[in-house]
Structures are given as structure tokens and as C-alpha cells.
Amino acid sequence: MKYLSQSALRAGAIGLAVLAAASPALAQEKSIIIGLTADPSHLYPLAGEELSSNIMYYHLYDPLVKRGADLSFGPGLAESWENVDETTWRFTLREGVTFHNGNAFTAADVVYTVNKARESIRPDLVANIAEITAVDDLTVEIKTPAPYAVLPNDLAELLILDEEYTEATGDEQMDLKPMGTGPYMLGEWIKEEKLVLNAFDDYWGGEPVIKTVTFRPITNPATRTAALLTGEVDVIQDLAVRDVDRVKSEDGFSVITRPSLLNVVLAMDTREDSPTIEGPNPMTDQRVREAIARAIDVDALNQVVMNGLATPSDQYVPSSHIGYVDGMNFREMYPLDIEKAKQLMADAGHADGFTMTLDATNNRYVNDAQIAQALASMLAKINIDLQLNIMPKSNFWGYIRVPTENSSFIMSGWDVPAGDAGSMYGALFYTRDKKEGYGQVNRGSYSNPEVDALVDKADATGSIEERDQYLQEATKLLLADIPMIPVHYEQDIYAARDGVTLEPRVDKFIWAFDMDVE
Amino acid sequence: MFAYLIKRLIQMVLVLWVVSVIVFLMMSFTGDPVFMVVPIDATDAEIAQARRLLGLDQSLLVQYWKFLTSLLQGDFGRSYVFRQPAMTLILERMPATVEMVLVAMALAIAVAIPLGVYAGANPESRISRFIMAGSLLGISLPGFWVGMVLIYLFAVHWGVFPSSGRGDTAELWGIRISLLTWDGWHHIVLPAVTLSLGTMAIILRMTRAGMMEVGRQDFMKFARAKGATRSDVLYKHGLKNALIPVVTIFGLQLGDLIAFATITETIFSWPGMGKLLIDSIYRADRPVIVVYLMLVAFIFVVINFIVDIVYTMIDPRITLK
Numbered sequence: 046m047k048y049l050s051q052s053a054l055r056a057g058a059i060g061l062a063v064l065a066a067a068s069p070a071l072a073q074e075k076s077i078i079i080g081l082t083a084d085p086s087h088l089y090p091l092a093g094e095e096l097s098s099n100i101m102y103y104h105l106y107d108p109l110v111k112r113g114a115d116l117s118f119g120p121g122l123a124e125s126w127e128n129v130d131e132t133t134w135r136f137t138l139r140e141g142v143t144f145h146n147g148n149a150f151t152a153a154d155v156v157y158t159v160n161k162a163r164e165s166i167r168p169d170l171v172a173n174i175a176e177i178t179a180v181d182d183l184t185v186e187i188k189t190p191a192p193y194a195v196l197p198n199d200l201a202e203l204l205i206l207d208e209e210y211t212e213a214t215g216d217e218q219m220d221l222k223p224m225g226t227g228p229y230m231l232g233e234w235i236k237e238e239k240l241v242l243n244a245f246d247d248y249w250g251g252e253p254v255i256k257t258v259t260f261r262p263i264t265n266p267a268t269r270t271a272a273l274l275t276g277e278v279d280v281i282q283d284l285a286v287r288d289v290d291r292v293k294s295e296d297g298f299s300v301i302t303r304p305s306l307l308n309v310v311l312a313m314d315t316r317e318d319s320p321t322i323e324g325p326n327p328m329t330d331q332r333v334r335e336a337i338a339r340a341i342d343v344d345a346l347n348q349v350v351m352n353g354l355a356t357p358s359d360q361y362v363p364s365s366h367i368g369y370v371d372g373m374n375f376r377e378m379y380p381l382d383i384e385k386a387k388q389l390m391a392d393a394g395h396a397d398g399f400t401m402t403l404d405a406t407n408n409r410y411v412n413d414a415q416i417a418q419a420l421a422s423m424l425a426k427i428n429i430d431l432q433l434n435i436m437p438k439s440n441f442w443g444y445i446r447v448p449t450e451n452s453s454f455i456m457s458g459w460d461v462p463a464g465d466a467g468s469m470y471g472a473l474f475y476t477r478d479k480k481e482g483y484g485q486v487n488r489g490s491y492s493n494p495e496v497d498a499l500v501d502k503a504d505a506t507g508s509i510e511e512r513d514q515y516l517q518e519a520t521k522l523l524l525a526d527i528p529m530i531p532v533h534y535e536q537d538i539y540a541a542r543d544g545v546t547l548e549p550r551v552d553k554f555i556w557a558f559d560m561d562v563e
Numbered sequence: 564m565f566a567y568l569i570k571r572l573i574q575m576v577l578v579l580w581v582v583s584v585i586v587f588l589m590m591s592f593t594g595d596p597v598f599m600v601v602p603i604d605a606t607d608a609e610i611a612q613a614r615r616l617l618g619l620d621q622s623l624l625v626q627y628w629k630f631l632t633s634l635l636q637g638d639f640g641r642s643y644v645f646r647q648p649a650m651t652l653i654l655e656r657m658p659a660t661v662e663m664v665l666v667a668m669a670l671a672i673a674v675a676i677p678l679g680v681y682a683g684a685n686p687e688s689r690i691s692r693f694i695m696a697g698s699l700l701g702i703s704l705p706g707f708w709v710g711m712v713l714i715y716l717f718a719v720h721w722g723v724f725p726s727s728g729r730g731d732t733a734e735l736w737g738i739r740i741s742l743l744t745w746d747g748w749h750h751i752v753l754p755a756v757t758l759s760l761g762t763m764a765i766i767l768r769m770t771r772a773g774m775m776e777v778g779r780q781d782f783m784k785f786a787r788a789k790g791a792t793r794s795d796v797l798y799k800h801g802l803k804n805a806l807i808p809v810v811t812i813f814g815l816q817l818g819d820l821i822a823f824a825t826i827t828e829t830i831f832s833w834p835g836m837g838k839l840l841i842d843s844i845y846r847a848d849r850p851v852i853v854v855y856l857m858l859v860a861f862i863f864v865v866i867n868f869i870v871d872i873v874y875t876m877i878d879p880r881i882t883l884k
Binding site: 165 | 593598599647726847
């Protein structure tokens with residue numbers, strides 16, 4: 046199925062290329078201007094990541110394994126792969142692929158990229174690669190530290206560099222003069238003004254239909270809307286919620302939405318003593334955690350704070366992910382019920398409630414500060430006096446960092462573009478300080494040996510089916526135990542003028558190769 | 564004059580040093596930049612590696628010492644976020660800002676001085692009252708609101724000006740300048756008007772107050788008595804004597820707009836350097852903030868120096884010591 050979608054993509058591209066050849070005059074002129082929320086910080090994938098940079102990376106470079114718009118995984122620079130044994134993978138590379146400078150893509154480039162990443166600011170990209178060797182020019186062998194079924198999904202984020210060019214250019218200049226195998230080459234980048242990409246006609250996936258792609262950073266949401274309405278740009282990312290109706294009512298424009306992967310979650314401290322709570326911590330009791338879950342009215346949050354542009358979360362990961370349990374829904378397990386919540390609080394011996402502090406951001410998630418305020422009034426109904434500690438994200442991540450010396454109750458977001466619950470469960474729910482690389486973001490100090498064992502088993506099997514089974518078991522345990530309350534998925538909102546074909550990607554990485562304009 | 568220059572230079576070095584110390588101290592309270600560059604689920608080892616690569620593993624004192632020593636070698640440090648030289652990041656965005664500010668200031672003077680002189684000379688007239696009421700609006704309306712209204716009216720509604728961006732540019736001595744192209748002028752009008760309103764109102768009110776003050780002086784009556792035309796009296800005798808405080812304010816405003824045109828730049832997505840400062844503050848990108856604020860201090864010192872020289876030209880009784 047995954048392979049099918051990939052070949053369908055290629056067939057589509059070839060079909061369009063044929064069409065393009067039939068009417069050259071028209072095809073020559075296809076270009077698009079896309080309004081982004083920010084200028085990219087980098088064009089060198091090992092220098093860091095944020096959304097605008099990620100969008101550029103996937104135009105300029107390719108990974109071995111390609112992530113589709115719907116989170117399906119298929120061949121990229123690797124044509125196929127197989128398990129030699131539980132911890133050894135053999136990737137057969139695509140033949141005849143060249144970088145934009147004409148250099149041939151070979152196994153040596155892949156080995157170089159992996160080793161380069163290890164020394165860079167992004168060693169996490171290759172955390173599950175113990176060793177990589179080039180078997181021949183078009184074959185690489187990767188050893189993982191332990192059986193790891195979702196290695197190909199991880200590799201979708203590792204973008205392959207040209208060894209010769211990268212060495213000669215140096216890290217600093219790579220950010221300005223990128224060189225990859227991707228469908229587009231850098232034309233011109235004037236900081237904060239525009240970034241122009243030109244089609245790479247020798248692209249292995251077919252000639253790009255749109256020949257020139259211009260990205261313009263327009264930070265102010267109202268200006269972005271204005272630029273679309275005046276025809277200065279063809280597509281905008283992140284249409285402001287308050288402008289949705291305006292753009293919909295305008296002739297010649299459409300609004301495109303899709304639920305994002307970003308799950309806004311509330312982490313509850315489960316330690317005996319919690320930094321902002323006087324006396325013993327009531328949230329060690331599952332009944333108190335359930336009471337909090339039942340007191341939160343996600344529908345009201347959605348309607349009042351999010352203008353209806355959020356999707357209440359049913360689990361910790363979306364249904365497309367490994368580890369999702371069909372039919373289980375947090376919202377049906379713990380629907381809004383203040384009476385029941387009060388009863389649970391009373392049963393746990395906390396009928397009079399308690400006081401604690403919620404740590405939240407004010408510039409990271411959609412309407413984050415307003416959500417925090419709404420939560421305070423909702424929890425007041427079960428006598429929890431919620432103090433708000435709201436700060437910008439530059440302070441937030443350091444403040445809430447494990448070992449969580451300041452926080453009892455934290456609102457943050459989590460997304461797993463790798464399409465697998467395992468990394469999230471390992472980072473967020475695995476017992477702290479038990480195993481290197483696990484539990485590093487377990488902010489509530491949650492500890493459940495059964496969950497730990499399931500995550501261990503999932504990370505020790507080479508079979509995706511078995512991994513899915515173990516992670517589903519973990520999901521069931523977690524939803525019953527409620528170490529964290531899933532609130533909602535934000536929506537990605539795009540707007541485009543008519544004539545632009547845009548299928549939003551689950552991972553938000555706008556990709557002009559999949560788009561078309563009239 | 565030369566001694567004065569030397570004195571000013573020494574003062575400047577002192578100011579720059581103080582700015583660098585203050586920024587270094589302040590930045591230790593604004594969050595840890597390493598969390599802005601590592602992924603949210605980074606392990607301790609990954610964070611330690613990033614810290615080492617950014618040079619953040621050393622104590623603040625060592626970091627400051629390294630900053631000072633490389634400064635003396637002409638190296639202003641590298642941005643944590645962009646991993647590029649901080650000075651380059653600022654300088655490549657500077658022409659756009661300076662260009663917009665100069666147009667805005669020219670506009671402000673062209674409108675404010677004549678209106679201010681008129682209002683000062685005829686304080687009782689109806690037109691003067693109208694001008695003064697307008698200037699109050701100019702001072703009190705926030706720039707972001709004016710910018711949005713202008714975009715809505717002139718770009719979305721009437722379609723006469725583009726809503727954002729800088730448009731075509733032409734190169735002059737390697738610097739990209741939009742004032743050399745028609746498209747560039749087309750793009751600069753709305754942001755420059757937005758930026759100029761506040762300064763325009765202030766200069767107008769200063770000019771009017773100065774003119775009213777000067778108007779009462781005896782030499783104005785003598786000038787009129789000896790037969791000078793009304794406009795000669797107002798502009799040559801009156802304005803020249805009313806100008807000292809106006810020039811002072813002009814210098815301060817000029818520096819202020821170059822350094823902190825952030826809001827106008829953000830609204831019109833003008834690719835200037837003000838936005839870089841705000842972004843860097845959000846990302847705790849200390850090297851950029853330090854260099855930016857030192858550059859701003861430098862600009863202010865230079866402008867003040869020029870203002871002082873202009874004083875002596877306007878009023879020969881003033882000498883620089």
C-alpha cells in the first residue's frame with residue numbers, strides 16, 4: 046500500500062510532465078508565491094529545526110525514506126530495505142540520482158551524513174543507529190543498538206548531504222548555499238524578504254510542475270491575510286482564526302483545514318510532594334486525576350477559546366499512529382461530569398479541594414494563555430484553586446524541564462511526526478532515571494512498571510505488528526491511569542486563491558512538488 | 564573641535580562597554596538559549612552536546628571574557644539560532660530599515676515644519692486649531708493600528724499600494740536599495756507614512772511652541788520693521804531661532820526609529836533589522852542582542868555628535884568644547 050501510493054505519486058508526476066511537454070509555453074510560467082509565518086533560520090538540516098526550515102529542507106534535500114502527506118512511509122533515496130537480522134538493516138539506494146551540482150549520490154554520502162549528524166546539534170536524528178557501513182556504492186547496512194522496528198520512519202527525518210560539497214563548504218556556509226538531491230534548488234534568499242526556489246529538472250521523482258516557488262515570510266497574521274486578498278501571494282500558512290470567515294466569504298479564495306498532530310496535553314505531578322502544593326500531593330491518587338479530567342469541558346474550550354477550530358483528543362496519539370487503540374476514546378471514558386468529579390474528589394478525601402499552579406506558555410500554542418484561564422475557572426468548580434504561571438516559551442522549556450523542580454501541573458504540546466507512539470511513551474511516561482534516553486521528559490514523574498515493561502518490549506522487537514500490540518497495551522494502561530490529560534489537537538489552517546491545488550500534509554511541511562497552480 | 568571628538572569617542576567606548584555588561588547580565592535571566600535549539604525530547608547527553616557546540620558550557624564570566632577578547636579582534640560572535648556571525652545578520656537587514664526611516668523622517672519634516680511654523684505664527688486661526696488637533700491624533704494613535712488601517716484601506720479595499728514586502732530593489736555599491744526602483748517606492752509609501760506620523764506630530768508641536776516663543780522676541784518686530792517679507796521673518800529669523808530643540812528631538816527620533824522600527828516592520832513584513840531584535844529576544848539569542856544594542860548605542864552617539872555640529876551651524880554662538 047505504501048509503495049503503491051509512492052508509485053502513484055510518481056505516475057502522477059510523470060503524467061503532468063507529459064502534459065507539460067505538450068504545452069511548453071504554459072508550463073514554463075508555472076510559479077507560486079507562498080506566505081509563511083516566518084523566515085527559515087536554516088537551510089542546513091544539521092543546524093537545527095523549526096517549521097519554516099523544515100519546509101525548505103524537504104524541497105532541497107531528500108531522506109532515504111519518504112514520509113507521505115498522510116504519514117505513510119515509502120521509498121525515497123532508498124529504493125527498498127530489508128532486515129538482515131533483528132538489528133541489521135540493509136538499504137538499497139536509488140541508482141542514477143544526482144545532487145544539484147551534478148555529483149552522483151552514493152552510499153558514502155549516507156554514511157557521511159549519519160556520522161556528521163552525530164557530531165552536530167542534532168544527534169537525536171541518528172540516536173537509533175549504532176553503526177553504518179557502505180556495503181557497495183548503492184547499498185548501506187545500518188545496525189541499531191537493539192531491535193527497532195520503526196527505523197525507516199526515523200530515517201524520514203535524516204536528509205542526505207553531498208559529502209564532497211559539504212566538506213568543502215563548511216557548516217556555516219551550508220546554511221546559505223545548500224546542496225541536496227531534492228526537487229528544488231535554491232535560487233535566491235534575501236533574509237526576511239523572500240526565498241526563491243527553482244525546479245531541479247533532473248529530479249529522480251520527475252520534473253517538478255511548478256518551476257519557481259517563492260516563499261515570503263509575513264509574520265503578522267492580519268498582513269498575511271491582506272497579502273492573500275490583494276493577490277500578492279497565492280497561498281498562506283496559518284490563517285488567523287478570526288480571519289477564517291472573512292476569507293471564506295470572499296470570492297475566489299478558499300480555506301483549507303486539517304487537524305494537526307500537535308496534541309495539547311496537561312501533565313500532572315505524581316510525586317508524594319509537589320512543588321506548588323502544600324502538604325501531600327493529592328494527584329498521586331488516580332481518582333483525583335480522573336476528577337480533574339472530568340471537570341475539563343473540552344467542547345467549551347473548542348467553541349469559546351478555539352472558535353471551533355480544534356479537535357478534542359481521544360488518545361495521546363492520533364489514529365494514524367502505531368500504538369493507537371481503535372475504539373478507545375478518552376472523552377467517552379471521562380466525559381464532562383462535575384457531580385461525578387466532586388464525588389471522586391470526596392472519595393479521595395479532598396472534597397475541600399486544594400491549591401496548585403499551572404505552568405503554561407503565552408506564545409507557543411494557539412490561544413494558550415486563554416486556555417489556561419479557562420482551565421482555572423473549570424477546575425474551580427471542583428474546588429481546585431488553580432494559580433496561573435504564564436510565561437513566554439523562551440523561559441518555559443527551561444522552567445519545566447525535568448527534574449521539574451518548579452511545577453505540579455503543566456500545559457504543553459506533543460507531536461510525533463514519525464507516526465509512532467513509542468518515542469512519546471518512552472520520553473513522557475517511562476520511569477525517570479531508570480534507563481538512558483527514557484523518561485527524559487517525564488515531567489510528572491509518573492512511574493508504572495507495567496508501562497515501562499511494555500515500552501521495553503516494544504523497543505526490543507523487530508516486528509511492527511508486535512510493537513503495535515505492546516504500545517496499544519500501554520495506551521490502555523495509560524488511559525486508565527491518566528498520568529496526563531489529552532486536551533485537543535490544534536487545526537492547521539491554510540488559505541489559497543482558487544486555482545491552487547494544495548493537500549495539507551499531516552506534518553505541516555508544505556511541499557510545492559505535490560502542488561499545482563492554474 | 565578635535566578634542567571634543569576625542570572626548571566623545573572615549574565616552575562612546577564607555578557606553579558600549581556598559582551596554583555589553585548590562586545585556587550579558589540581563590540575558591542570564593531570560594531563559595536558557597539551549598532549549599530554543601534542541602528538540603523538546605532531547606536527552607541530557609544531547610543537550611550537553613548542544614551546549615558545548617554553542618559555547619554555553621562555560622561560566623558567564625568566561626563567556627563574557629571570550630566575547631570581549633574576540634571583540635577586540637573584530638569578531639562580534641555568532642548567533643545561537645542562526646549559527647551565523649551576529650554582525651552580518653544585523654548589517655544585511657540594516658539598509659532596509661535605514662531606507663524606510665529616512666523616507667519617514669523626510670516626510671515628517673516636509674509636513675511638520677511648514678505646518679508648525681504656520682500654527683505658531685497664527686495660533687488663533689481655525690486652520691491652526693485643526694492642525695493641532697490632527698497632531699494630537701498623530702501622537703496618540705498606536706502605530707500598529709494605523710498600519711493595519713492603511714493596509715485595509717489602501718491595499719485590500721482600494722488596491723493602490725501593496726500590503727507588504729519591499730518590492731524590487733537595485734544595487735548601489737553592493738547595497739540593495741528600493742528607492743531606486745518605481746516598485747520599491749510603491750512598497751515603501753505605506754510603511755514610511757505609518758512610521759512618520761508620531762515623529763511628524765512631535766516635530767510639529769515643537770516647531771509651533773518654538774515659533775510662538777520666538778514670535779514674542781523684539782528682533783522679530785525689528786526684522787518686520789526693517790521691511791523683511793513675512794516669510795523671511797518667519798523662516799530666516801523666526802524658525803532658525805526656534806530650531807535648536809527641534810533638531811535635538813529630530814536626532815533622538817531618528818535614532819529611535821532606526822533602532823526600534825520593529826512594529827512597523829512586522830506589520831508590513833518589511834525585511835529590516837528591528838524584527839531581528841524581537842525574534843532574538845524571544846529566542847534568548849544573546850550574541851545578536853548584545854551586538855544589536857551596542858550598534859544602537861553607537862548610532863545614537865554618532866547622531867548626537869552630528870546634532871551637536873548642526874547646533875553650531877544654526878547658532879554660531881554655540882561652540883563645541
